[in-house]
Amino acid sequence: MSEPGLTLDGVSAAYRGATVLHEVDLSVARGELLVVLGPSGAGKSTVLRVVAGLEPATAGRVRIAGRDVTSDRPGLRNVSMVFQSYALFPHLTVAENIAFGLEVRDTPRAVARERARTAAETVGCAALLDRRPGQLSGGERQRVALARALVREPDVFLLDEPLSNLDLALRVEMRAELRALHDRLGATMVHVTHDQTEALVLADRIAVLRDGRVEQVGTPDEIWRAPASTFVARFVGSPAMNLLPADGPVRPAGEAPPGVPAEGLQIGFRPEAVAIDRAEGAAATVDRVEVVGEDAYAYLSLAAGQPVVARVPAARRPERGAAVQVGVRWADTHVFHADSGLRYAP
Template identity: 85%
Template sequence: MSGLVLDGVSAAYRDTTVLHEVRLTVSRGELLVVLGPSGAGKSTVLRVVAGLEPVTAGRVHIAGRDVTEARPGRRNVSMVFQSYALFPHLTVVENIAFGLEVRDTPRGEARQRARAAAETVGCAGLLDRRPGQLSGGERQRVALARALVREPDVFLLDEPLSNLDLALRAEMRAELRALHDRIGATMVHVTHDQTEALVLADRIAVLRDGRVEQVGTPDEIWRTPASTFVARFVGSPAMNLLPADGPLRPGGEAPTLPDEPLEIGFRPEAVILDAAEGTPATVDRVEVIGEDAYAYLTLSAGQPVVARVPAVRRPERGATVRLDVRWADTHLFHVASGRRCDP
């Protein structure tokens, strides 16, 4: 059974269409990450599901129910906001129980369920504190407990880790993934952080300008990007993209190529430096990150290429190197459409 279905959903803000016929199916118990740059429509997807934004076309189904016209309170979803949205004058236990109490759940039962939810997310020792006495990570746990306590059909998480520092973000990523696996909840998590998406997701939906560019597992998104947009957006540094008729000629058995303009894409780790008969390139700069180094190169025709190499074997700035890449490690894209080409 599907936990959530967006069936051709469009949404507009004033005269601007923000979502264009979005089709997404989230299985029950799945963690789907919606990934994309600012302005892609990620948060609008969540707001449409929550009933905070109307749709101009299409239908929204939650747990098998058509909720397109339903008010937010009747959709049985919980949302975790980027700002956490905790009430500063309430204690942690009061914040967690608030949603239950306003729905006329007896106070004793609401507090008991709040304590159980706090235990699940690891903030049971904070129940008598107020939000101003909590760290960013603690406030995040409280916000998750408040969403969890309602036992919703779908959890909606709107960039919940973006306000945390790098180390705490990594810790909370692991905790969020573990929480999902433990409770088996249906979750839709929005982020612009590709690392967060790759680590957390069962599947990723990449959005671009309000349209779904690709949906797939993290491995599929990484290894078989459906377009040059996905190829550039997922990966840091991004995938190299060069004209197929340019100076670089990948080694190995070449596929049969269609007679049209194409681009060749390949990850920095696929580049082989100091190849005996490779394509000449000049080293513009080198960035060392621990045991790895990224060499930023320019081919003779002016195209840029990034190569990942061991830091101990990094080339010197200004040096001329020869690079190669095997056909097996390349991706082909149609120039006209930007979509993947599978010859």
Template identity: 70%
Template sequence: MTLSLRGVRVAHGGHEVLHGIDLTVARDELLVVLGPSGAGKSTLLRAVAGLTPVSDGRVSIADRDVTGLRPGRRNVAMVFQSYALFPHLSAAENIAFGLIVRDVPKAEAAERARRAATTVGCGHLLDRRPGQLSGGERQRVALARALVREPDVFLLDEPLSNLDAELRVEMRAELKALHARVGGAMLHVTHDQVEALVLGDRIAVLRDGRVEQIGTPDEIWSTPATTFVARFVGSPPMNLLPADGPLPGLGPAGTLIGIRPGAVGLGSEGGTAAHVERVEVVGEDAHVYLRLGEHTAIARVPSARRPAAGAETSVTVSAADVHVFDAATGKRA
């Protein structure tokens, strides 16, 4: 493995931020760490980079124990959310900066910077300064600066979050294509579930400094290990109802049943009575908010077949679409 974390703990002022993190990133793998704000994503990244000291555990890069090494000796490259470009330097100088300070000859550094810029699609911007670049162009320069160092591990800290929605989709595709071309181990942190599902070879879902689940995007979506993963990955989120609630017979007593909104059928005969509280139209889809006795649920249906707010309808769910979780622990049953 190119990157390995074993029992990594990080504490600040007596408060433990990371609780014994175990994960690996293989050569040429893109692992996405996904979680809400405050989950410890950036702290984990900084611990790998050596910017935040590890309280306990071990960080290994390219089969070297780097736990006690300074950042400059770890051979990692980091792409920050804020890009962190020098405003007084040109794009070419920003890209080559890390090589120059490591005494790489200027001609070689310039050529490597040119090649890296060409790879990420900003070769025509080398003479411009950051203030003359758009957000997407600055992001490409930041990626080229990381690429030019030929690191063992690329660390990406929410690199797309400052972009507008359209550009974020474009850069997501470009980042995926870039990784396919250049390879290398990448550890990418984000709070955006779509970004994680699209980009990741695997995803590690982080909550309160602990790993809830590691798996492929298909595994995270199809077999969530906990109710947290089930609710966090999916929009609208998965419905969670007691097995002895309004839809009985779909799970053992004492469990919670999880149902994706797209698996909730409306209007069929013999279903459970439900009241439509409100409807949100989202393009071709409609999110229908339902009251089932004392409980609520969301259905996702084609917009053209949506019921009206205030209407009475019925709910049906196939047992094949049900996820079952232990009600006490929240773990998959």
């Protein structure tokens, strides 16, 4: 990895006496966009708050641009944070909101306003400088919040689910703009979200958190194609990856990897890997079918009661209640330890 922009070395944190981060190790390269992904309560926002100095680390070290800032107060860390609520002052204009952080640090007003104008142009809200937040749409408020973060020229941008308050169409538009902004600036960014599609689209790398621990760090392709655990396998993907006992009714076709035992393992396979009406497949019943444009998702029950989801062309979808055969190839499966959930490595 190139020169680090941000490093968390064994960072733990507690809230009301309960540990919420457990020895988190993360390294974000200078100019990288890392997405921290996980369900509610995983500790995602706590990671940002510890980096920003809004929450103390109970153990470990935080380094920004190579400098140990673990004991520094927030104002000395040179980070900018974009909150889910945007946190704009309603009585100030857009220009005043963007420049506020500079003016409270005694930057001359003329300099602060000029930098605010430049930041507004960068994120596409220069035409809004004389308006107040109450006159703006959600997307416009988000742009103002980004400009306010940008104007400080921070070492690290911290984004705490900034797209979650937008409707679906605007989220798609704004995540593309956010990615383009990152690429133009070459900025170090840490973006928190629970939305796996957002993470896969935006990230250079993804850190998946579970219960305050890092479950896996990798590129979007690595997270998708080689999940490190059943948790990652099922959290990333919609519908989730199918998981079944390796010695169960679905016997993958083709040659198994050498040394794979028959017991104590689970096989995982995504809905698009399922073949319906394969001659050598396992018997199943179609419980329901969901049509999504050109695709359909068939929710099946195997004879032993285990659920399986298959993605099929909508034009060839099975009927509810139909008896079908399902199968999958070894090449399309992932293998995990049944007890620990960790990826199996022969």
